Amino acid sequence: MTNRQIKSLMCIAVVMAAGLGVAAPPAAAAGRRVHPGDSIQDAVNAARPGDIITVMPGTYYENVLITKRLTLRGFGARTVIRPPAVPAAPAAPDAKAGAAAAAPGAPAAPVRAATACSQADTGICIMGTPEQSVNDVKIRSLAVSGFKRNGIWASYTDRLSVERVISEMNGTWGIAQERSTRGVFRGNTARDNTESGIFIANTVAREGGATDTLGAVVRRNTLTGNRIGVTVRRVRNLTVSGNLLTGNCGGVFVVGDEGEPGAGAMTIRGNRIHENNKFCKGNSRLPDIQGVGIVLTGAEETVVRGNSIRGNVGASPLSGGILLFKSFVGATNTDNVIEDNVVRDNQPADLANQGTGTGNRFEGNRCGTSVPAGMC
Known part of the structure; x- marks a missing residue:
């Protein structure tokens, strides 16, 4: 085919597209x-x-x-x-x-x-x-x-994406979201914030059942020097994966209450949660926090898998590697799966199951100590 024939065919295609109402590419x-x-x-x-x-x-x-x-x-x-x-x-x-x-x-x-x-x-x-x-x-x-409250705050958003942001030395949260869905928080650094580095919640203004985040993602962030690295409070259906959490008072908190639907149905996997041994004084809601790896309180159907949790040491009721803790408002941990984690050198225990919840399974974890004994 000659160049002239090719050009003719291209012109015919353009004319036909215009005649058929084919839209031009968006600006x-x-x-x-x-x-x-x-x-x-x-x-x-x-x-x-x-x-x-x-x-x-x-x-x-x-x-x-x-x-x-x-x-x-x-x-x-x-x-x-x-x-x-x-x-x-x-x-x-x-x-x-x-x-x-x-x-x-x-x-x-x-x-x-x-x-x-x-x-x-x-x-x-x-x-x-x-x-x-x-x-x-x-x-x-x-x-x-250096803001008095938060570095980044979001309410009533869908598909918010925060990536490669540094949020530091803020008076409450580094990066926070409430009443929102499908957020993606990836590759950020949140350090030296007074409360959580990353905070995902149903709402901060009132009590209530957990929000379905429709698949929010907290991935590959670096969280250091905060009170808590990542807090997910009264939410469902999200993933916390591949993050580095070190030098905080606590690593990951999954917080629920007696509301319906319950908090949970999430996955926490592939995180490095090492030496979160900074001391934070307690308040009206929580005791002192120090040496905390992962805490589940009032959570259901949450999978904690394939994490490295080492050297988290403290004397707080919340201290240790992975802890299923009795909720302060009476909600129990139910049907959670803790499996295939490396949990070493945490004190007072690598694994602990407190409260009266049912259906919680600890399987295939490499650890040294547990409360009650026999889970390692």
């Missing part, structure tokens, strides 16, 4: 750049759904509120968001969101979200509402440091 997402001295929040407000905002290397002193689908990305540790010298007023919603909020009977979503974010004194807030979640937000390759 690429618009890109916006923020430089030191610019406002990240201004770029977020001006962005259209789906835009990519690139934050250039530098230090930015502000809080950022996101209420629409977009990507916010930086240059790793060279792009840092820190608290403003003077607390900012609540961020103004964009015109489209403001018009929606003003419509008769419509929720004032952006105003409520902005107020909550400002009051929380958080680095980056991703805020939806019960009526309308915020979907497909991506936070990439930047640092949030």
Whole structure:
């Protein structure tokens, strides 16, 4: 076939596609750049759904509120968001969101979200509402440091993705999410936060049954120097895998209560949980925390498999390698599977099964000591 014939066929194909109504490829997402001295929040407000905002290397002193689908990305540790010298007023919603909020009977979503974010004194807030979640937000390759509350906080989101973020020295949680589904938290570093490095919950405002996260993922994160490395509280259906947790007061906490549905139906696998021997004083909810590997309290149908849990040593009621602990509100651990873990040199025991729960199985673990005896 000659070049002229090939070109003719290509032209015919284009004409036929147009005649059949074949859509052209979608336009690429618009890109916006923020430089030191610019406002990240201004770029977020001006962005259209789906835009990519690139934050250039530098230090930015502000809080950022996101209420629409977009990507916010930086240059790793060279792009840092820190608290403003003077607390900012609540961020103004964009015109489209403001018009929606003003419509008769419509929720004032952006105003409520902005107020909550400002009051929380958080680095980056991703805020939806019960009526309308915020979907497909991506936070990439930047640092949030030194906020009074949280580095990153999300409410009412779906498919939030936080990857390669450094969240450090924040007054509550490093990276936290509530009332949300299908979140992915991967390749992050959360260190020296006052509470959990990564925190996934049904809600922090009230009691209630566990939220089905529809497959949330906490994977390949490095969690050091926090009170607890990873806390999953009153949630179901997620995976915590391939993380490094060391130097915290505690490694992984799975927390449930008497609500329905119960917390659990999750997998904790392939994590390295070593020497989490920092001491944290207890509070009204928990005793002192030190030397904690993995704790399940009020959990059901959770699989703990193939983890390396070594050298977690303490004298707290929660200390040890893998502990099924009696819930403070009376909920029992039921039908959990603890298998094929390497659990060594933890004190007071490598494995412990407390409380009155039923159906819990300890199988194939390599360990030295257990309470009661005979599980190693």
